[in-house]
Structures are given as structure tokens and as C-alpha cells.
Amino acid sequence: MRTLVLSLLVCPLAALAQAPVLEISGANFRPMPIGVPAPQALNDAARTVSPEFDEAFFFDCSAAGIFQVLDRKSYLADAREGFTASTITFSRWADVGAEALVKVQLSVDGRDVRGEMRLFTVSSGKEDLRMVHVEPLDRPRRLAHFFADALYKHFTREPGPFLSHMAFVRKVGANKDVYLGDWDGKRAQPVAQGSINLLPVVGPQGDSVAYTSFRSGHPALYLQRPGGTPVTLVNTGAMVTGASFSPDGRRLAFSMSQGEGAQIYVADANGANPQPLTDTPYFINSSPTWSPDGKRIAFVSTRGGTPQLYVLTVANPTEVRRLTFQGNYNQTPDWSPRGDLIAFTARDERNAFDLFTVNVETGKVNRLTQDQGNNEEPSFAPNGRLLVFSSDRTGSSMLWVMTADGQNQKMLPMDKGNFSTPDWGP
Amino acid sequence: MTGAAVQAPVSLLARRPEGPLGTFLFWSAVVHAVLLSLAVVYAKMHETPPLDLDQKPIRATLVRQGTPREEKLLPRIDTPPPPPVEQKAPAPVPAPEPPRTAAPSPVAPPAPPRTKQAGEKKADPRQKLLGAFEKLGKPKSEVIGAADGDPGGDSAVAEGEAYYARLRSQITRFYDVSDTIPDAERIRLTAQVALLISSSGQLDRARLAKSSGNELFDTAVLGAVKRAAPFSPPPPHLRDALQKYGVVLMFRP
Numbered sequence: 278m279r280t281l282v283l284s285l286l287v288c289p290l291a292a293l294a295q296a297p298v299l300e301i302s303g304a305n306f307r308p309m310p311i312g313v314p315a316p317q318a319l320n321d322a323a324r325t326v327s328p329e330f331d332e333a334f335f336f337d338c339s340a341a342g343i344f345q346v347l348d349r350k351s352y353l354a355d356a357r358e359g360f361t362a363s364t365i366t367f368s369r370w371a372d373v374g375a376e377a378l379v380k381v382q383l384s385v386d387g388r389d390v391r392g393e394m395r396l397f398t399v400s401s402g403k404e405d406l407r408m409v410h411v412e413p414l415d416r417p418r419r420l421a422h423f424f425a426d427a428l429y430k431h432f433t434r435e436p437g438p439f440l441s442h443m444a445f446v447r448k449v450g451a452n453k454d455v456y457l458g459d460w461d462g463k464r465a466q467p468v469a470q471g472s473i474n475l476l477p478v479v480g481p482q483g484d485s486v487a488y489t490s491f492r493s494g495h496p497a498l499y500l501q502r503p504g505g506t507p508v509t510l511v512n513t514g515a516m517v518t519g520a521s522f523s524p525d526g527r528r529l530a531f532s533m534s535q536g537e538g539a540q541i542y543v544a545d546a547n548g549a550n551p552q553p554l555t556d557t558p559y560f561i562n563s564s565p566t567w568s569p570d571g572k573r574i575a576f577v578s579t580r581g582g583t584p585q586l587y588v589l590t591v592a593n594p595t596e597v598r599r600l601t602f603q604g605n606y607n608q609t610p611d612w613s614p615r616g617d618l619i620a621f622t623a624r625d626e627r628n629a630f631d632l633f634t635v636n637v638e639t640g641k642v643n644r645l646t647q648d649q650g651n652n653e654e655p656s657f658a659p660n661g662r663l664l665v666f667s668s669d670r671t672g673s674s675m676l677w678v679m680t681a682d683g684q685n686q687k688m689l690p691m692d693k694g695n696f697s698t699p700d701w702g703p
Numbered sequence: 704m705t706g707a708a709v710q711a712p713v714s715l716l717a718r719r720p721e722g723p724l725g726t727f728l729f730w731s732a733v734v735h736a737v738l739l740s741l742a743v744v745y746a747k748m749h750e751t752p753p754l755d756l757d758q759k760p761i762r763a764t765l766v767r768q769g770t771p772r773e774e775k776l777l778p779r780i781d782t783p784p785p786p787p788v789e790q791k792a793p794a795p796v797p798a799p800e801p802p803r804t805a806a807p808s809p810v811a812p813p814a815p816p817r818t819k820q821a822g823e824k825k826a827d828p829r830q831k832l833l834g835a836f837e838k839l840g841k842p843k844s845e846v847i848g849a850a851d852g853d854p855g856g857d858s859a860v861a862e863g864e865a866y867y868a869r870l871r872s873q874i875t876r877f878y879d880v881s882d883t884i885p886d887a888e889r890i891r892l893t894a895q896v897a898l899l900i901s902s903s904g905q906l907d908r909a910r911l912a913k914s915s916g917n918e919l920f921d922t923a924v925l926g927a928v929k930r931a932a933p934f935s936p937p938p939p940h941l942r943d944a945l946q947k948y949g950v951v952l953m954f955r956p
Contacts, residue, residue: 296897296948299871301878302955304923306889309881343883376881376922400922432883432919604777625777633777647780683780 308345308685309432312375312399313338314352316392317360322385322414330383330392330417332690336461337425337439338379340687342663342680343432347375360395367402375399379428388414394424396431406431418463438658442702443665444468444477444486445676448695455488457503460658460665460701462676462691466503476518479702481526481546489518498531498548510548519564522546523571524614530554530565530574541565541576543591554594566612566619568637575600575610575619575637586610586621586635601635603642609654612637615661618681620645622653632666634681645683656701657681665689665699866938870950877930880923880956889956892917894924899949902942906932912951924954 315331318324339346353369360380370378378397383390389411396406408427412420422439429437444457445465455474458465468477468486477488485502487510492499497512498520511517516534523530529546532539539561544551555562560580567574568588575588583605590596601607606624613619618634625631630651635642646652650670657664661681668677671688676696679686772779884892895913898906909928914921937945 296944296951297867298895298951298953299867300953300955301871301874303875304878304880304954304956306880306882306884306956309883309919343881398918398922400926432881433885434888435885603775605775623777625779631777642778644778644780 308343309376310347310374311338311344311377311379312352312354312370312373313346313379314349314354314356314358316381316383319382319384323383323390326385326390326414326417327383330381330390330421333418333421333459333461333463334381334425336687336690337422338428340461340663340678340685341425341429341437342685343429344377347373360393362397362402362404365397365402367397367399370399377405381424383417385414390414390417390420392420392424394427396428418459422459435662436660438660438663438701441659442479442483443656443676443699444479444488444702445699446475446477446697448697455486457484457486461678462689462696462699465691468501468503469499469507476520476698478520478522478700481522481703483703487520487522487529489516489520500547508547511544511551521565521567521574523567524569525571528571530567532561532563532565532576534561539563541574541589543574554589554591555597564609566610568612569614569616575612577608577610584608586619588637600637600640601642602640604633607633611656613657613661613681614659618661620655620657620664620681622655632664632683643682645679646686649686652677654698656699658701659703663701665701667697667699866935866941867950870934873934874927874931874952877927878924878954879927881919884917884919884956888917892920892954892956894921894954896924896928896952896954897949898928898952899947900934900937900945902936902946904932904934904936906934907946908949915954920954920956924952927954928952 313335316327316334318327335346338344351373353372354366355369358365360382365378365380367378376399378399380395380397382393385391390413391409391411394406394408394410395404397404406427408424410420410423412423419440425439426437429435429439439460441460442457443460443462444455445462446453446455448454449470452471453473453475454470455468455477456465457468457477457479468474469488469490469492471492473491475489477486479486480500485500485505487498487500489496490499490507492507493512495514496516496518498510498517499507500510501507510520510529511531511533513533516539517531518539519530519532521530522528523546527546528543529548530541530543533542533551536558538558540556541554541562542551543554554574555576555578557578557580560578561584562576562578562580565574565576572592573588573590575586577584578587579585580587581599585602585607586600588598588600600619601621601623604623604625608622610619610621613634617637619637620632620634622630623633629648630653631647632645632652632655633642634645645655645664646666646668650668652666652668652670655664655666663678664681665676665678667674668688669675673693674695674697675693676689676691676699677686678689892915893913894911894915896909897912898909901907906929909925909932911921911925915924936942
């Protein structure tokens with residue numbers, strides 16, 4: 278009885294004490310404003326490598342798609358500000374809108390450059406990440422990519438794409454040369470020069486490139502490291518294009534012309550034991566790209582009258598599904614490593630080439646570029662969050678990067694030239 | 704004295720016999736009265752409603768005239784992505800309270816444990832609060848809308864609903880969350896912020912009642928509440944409750 282009386286007394290009081298609850302949703306997700314001041318060089322030798330590091334690190338952060346790197350001109354903090362939480366005036370960073378602050382110190386010791394990176398939350402002044410890394414003195418850009426990757430992973434818990442590699446073609450006179458460089462096109466080394474070399478694809482280890490070359494008079498497929506000798510993968514006399522390594526690196530898909538048409542083949546990674554996957558003698562099947570699980574291949578086929586994207590199952594190649602029904606000239610597909618999207622180039626009704634993605638399951642097509650010159654040959658980053666592509670919007674054909682939904686388009690910091698067919702690999 | 708009699712001067716204020724001037728004045732007054740009446744009636748008929756600055760704007764999309772886009776054509780972007788120019792930082796603003804932004808933690812000291820139970824799903828807590836508030840023993844003359852005693856339909860509740868809707872709308876405008884939070888984590892994020900609002904609408908206190916487990920998200924929701932303040936003054940019947948017990952905001956992405 279006493280309990281009952283107590284309950285009757287206490288329950289209304291507890292109810293009185295309750296505050297109403299309002300549910301709020303619909304957050305506006307936006308890139309995080311981050312301050313990235315120039316690195317602090319601790320000795321004279323470090324000052325010589327600092328600009329190169331800074332250029333790479335700043336561009337990585339800007340292109341990542343998850344940060345809004347604040348304009349350095351707006352910074353209010355003292356340029357000689359310290360490197361530790363107790364010596365940083367966070368209110369000055371808050372005043373320019375920064376939510377995070379990343380600081381780097383560089384020092385050169387003998388033949389190495391040592392970098393220390395610290396990440397702070399501006400609102401709390403808390404140090405969230407501290408990292409030290411050493412690279413050879415001639416590789417400050419790699420040190421920058423290492424730190425950018427660490428930063429990316431800290432926030433997204435996904436691997437960053439900045440230590441990966443990119444292959445591309447540079448047109449020089451009548452020749453087309455194949456290069457392999459860092460993801461941003463810097464530190465590029467020639468792989469194949471002095472002939473017509475086409476459609477490069479980064480090898481499974483990221484240290485070699487497979488490409489089609491006319492060096493022997495007729496087109497053949499080669500694999501080559503920068504400075505190495507070419508290894509022939511497929512040389513049948515027929516036109517072989519569109520090499521694509523399976524995600525596990527054990528198989529190679531390519532397109533080989535036969536009579537008036539071209540068929541998709543799958544072979545061992547060294548080109549041995551080629552097996553046809555398509556059999557449509559009067560139609561062209563080309564540009565194969567693997568699904569991340571290696572079970573399916575998307576490709577371009579003219580079997581429907583116009584070039585469209587199709588998907589086949591490798592274990593049962595007769596199981597073919599048409600993927601695109603919009604547009605009449607869809608080509609150069611690249612399957613996202615995340616598995617959900619395939620990026621491709623399409624010519625629209627205005628005869629402009631632009632980039633699109635198609636959802637593999639729903640078939641929904643999204644446009645990524647529009648009214649900015651011709652944009653072609655998309656290639657996903659290994660983490661599937663970014664895309665590199667070629668664009669002539671500035672006059673000459675340059676390489677650009679953007680997020681997978683078409684935002685934050687930035688030109689890669691390469692010297693001026695005529696670049697095409699980038700492939701972003703491991 | 705000669706024949707012509709000299710007339711005595713007539714005062715201007717002297718009463719004159721009724722004549723055309725009097726008639727004119729009479730009708731003039733009548734016409735003026737009629738015109739004024741008409742003006743008043745016209746104004747009444749064309750009266751515009753009072754401007755409500757807190758009213759949610761109605762968004763309308765103007766559709767271009769033309770034929771619908773063929774399904775076989777590739778899609779076009781309605782709002783193309785921004786041009787690839789350098790992203791400008793927001794203009795530096797003077798810092799009225801610099802030390803506050805660098806403070807170790809924006810989290811206020813813990814509140815009485817009773818507010819922690821507020822997140823539990825129960826019958827409409829607002830109605831409970833209002834019903835409870837009306838029974839607090841205040842003089843009956845001060846209770847607005849309590850005469851009917853119907854928590855579901857009286858004007859006081861309606862006013863409260865409108866206030867909370869405005870509060871939600873005001874905070875949502877500042878509800879910016881960093882894109883760096885992974886997709887997989889976003890699904891699970893829930894944070895609760897308890898706040899006390901003064902009778903003038905000032906934010907008396909905001910504290911994280913329940914963390915989401917993600918520091919970025921927690922900071923973002925607290926920041927949204929602080930940036931959204933001050934709020935519009937609460938209606939009279941909510942003032943004491945919002946000042947004493949406050950309101951809990953449950954944030955989901």
C-alpha cells in the first residue's frame with residue numbers, strides 16, 4: 278500500500294520533470310572546413326623540399342572531396358605560430374571558419390626527409406592525430422601523399438587514394454607515349470615512347486602498365502615497367518585493345534577484333550589461354566571492365582544498333598544484360614571498386630561528350646559533367662570515391678579529378694600538354 | 704444729416720441668413736462623410752493579413768515552357784556543379800569571445816538525471832509537459848487556454864506546436880555536418896542535446912545529453928544549437944517550463 282502511495286506521488290513528479298523531445302533530421306552534409314597552413318621547415322635543407330611537399334599535400338587535401346581547404350589568404354593566425362596545442366591560438370582558426378587544423382613540420386636528416394603531422398579539432402583544441410614518417414630526400418611528394426592518406430583514413434575510416442598510381446597517354450607530335458606517375462600525374466615516368474601507344478591500364482601491383490602498341494607494325498598488347506622492356510601479352514595480328522586486369526590480378530580481359538566485329542576475351546594475367554566471352558560476329562564488343570568481385574564484366578557492344586553498356590557473367594557468358602538505354606553513343610565504362618556504379622562517357626544530343634554513372638542494379642543514369650567542353654574516359658580511384666578523366670574545357674586536353682558524384686572538379690597539377698585515357702590503378 | 708443713411712458695419716462673425724453658402728457647406732460635409740465611409744469600407748475589404756516573418760516560406764519551382772525531355776535522351780543537370788574555382792574561405796569575422804572557441808570542452812556540467820529519461824518513447828511529451836504545467840498550481844487567471852482543459856485541442860497547445868516547429872526550423876538551418884563521417888556510420892548516429900531557453904528566447908544552456916559516439920557529429924549538433932540562438936521568445940505558457948526543464952533535441956542525420 279505504501280509503495281502504491283509512493284508511486285502515485287512520485288510518478289507525476291517524474292512526468293513533470295520530463296522535457297519534451299524534438300527530433301531533428303535532414304543534416305546538411307558538407308565538406309569539412311580545414312586549415313592547412315604551409316609546413317614548418319626546421320632546418321635549411323627542409324626549406325628546399327618544403328614547397329614540393331606543400332604543393333602535393335595541399336592539392337591532395339583539396340581534391341579529397343571531404344574537405345573544404347580554406348584559402349590561406351584568409352588565415353588570421355601568426356605564420357610563426359607553434360606546432361603544439363598549447364602554442365596554437367585556436368580562436369583565430371575558428372574565426373576563419375576552420376573546424377579542423379592540420380600542421381606539418383619537416384626536417385632533413387642526411388638523405389631523408391622527416392615529417393611530423395598533427396591534426397587538431399579547432400573547437401576543442403584537442404590533438405586528434407599525430408604521425409611521423411620518413412621518406413628519401415628526393416621524394417617529398419610521397420611523404421605528402423602518405424600524410425594525406427592518413428588524414429583521409431582518420432576521418433573516413435577508408436583507405437585514401439593518394440599513394441596510388443595513374444597511367445595516361447601524352448601526345449607528342451605524331452606519337453602517343455604512355456606514362457606512369459603518382460595519382461596526381463606528377464613524378465610521371467615514360468613507359469612506352471616513340472610510337473602509337475594506346476589505352477594504358479595500371480598493372481595489379483601498380484608498378485607496370487599494360488597497353489596497346491603499334492611498335493611492331495601491327496597492334497599488340499604489352500606489359501611494361503617504366504624503364505623496363507616490354508613483355509608481350511597478346512600478339513595475334515588482330516587489333517587488341519582495352520586490357521583490364523581482374524581485381525585479384527590473376528586474369529586479363531581484352532577486346533580482339535575478328536573480321537568486322539570484335540569480341541571480349543578473358544585470359545591468364547600473362548595473356549595465356551584466351552577464352553572468348555562474347556560471340557556476336559557482326560558486332561563490336563569492347564572496353565571490358567571487371568566488377569569488384571571479379572564475377573561480372575561490363576563492356577560496350579553495338580549489338581543493339583548503337584554502342585551501349587552491357588553486363589555479362591564470367592562463369593556463364595551467355596547471361597548478358599543491357600545496362601543503358603539512354604543516349605546513342607555510350608563508351609569507356611569503368612566499374613567502381615565500390616561495386617554500385619559504372620562511370621562512362623556518352624555523347625549527348627548536342628554532340629558533346631560528357632561523363633555519367635549508371636547504377637548497376639537500378640540502371641539509373643546520373644550526369645556528372647555538363648556544358649564544360651568534352652569530358653571523357655573516366656577512371657575510378659582504388660577507393661571508388663574519386664574519378665579522374667580527361668577534359669578539353671581549358672583548350673587543351675588535360676586530366677581532371679572530381680568526386681564520384683561530379684562535385685569538386687579540379688585540374689591535376691600537371692605541366693601543360695595533350696593528355697588522354699587516364700587509368701587510376703593501385 | 705443728408706438722405707443716405709450710413710449702414711452700420713457688419714461683423715464677419717455675425718450670423719447670416721440661410722442661403723446658398725450654408726447649403727453648399729452642408730452638402731460638402733455630407734459628401735466628405737460619404738467618401739470617408741467608402742474609404743474605410745474599401746480598406747476593410749482589401750485588408751492584408753499581418754506579415755508573419757516566422758512563417759515557413761513556400762517554395763515553388765518554376766517549370767520552363769516546352770516539351771518534356773525524351774526518355775531516351777541522356778539526363779541533364781538542372782543545377783550544374785560549381786565552376787572549378789578556388790574555394791574562398793568565409794570572411795574573417797571579429798571574435799567577440801575568443802577564449803570560448805578554444806575552450807577545452809563546450810559541454811556544460813551534467814544536468815539533473817531526470818532529463819536523461821526524456822529520450823524514451825512515450826506518449827507525446829509536449830502534451831504531458833503542457834498538461835503538467837497547467838496543473839502546477841498557478842493562479843487560474845494566468846493560465847492561458849486552461850479553462851477548457853483539453854490538451855488536445857486548446858489554443859495553448861496549438862501555440863506550443865507552432866513554437867516548437869519554429870525552433871526546429873531555426874536549428875535545422877544551421878544543422879551542418881561534416882562530409883568526412885563515413886556512410887556506414889551515419890546510419891547509426893543519434894545525439895541528444897538538452898537546452899534551456901530564457902523567456903526572451905536566449906539560449907541559457909546547451910549540453911550534450913547523449914553522445915552519438917562520434918565527436919564530429921556531437922560537435923556539429925551542439926554548434927548548430929549555439930549558432931541558431933537566440934530563438935524567438937517562447938509563448939507565455941511555455942516560458943517557465945523551457946526555462947526550468949528546457950527541451951531535448953534528438954538529432955539524427
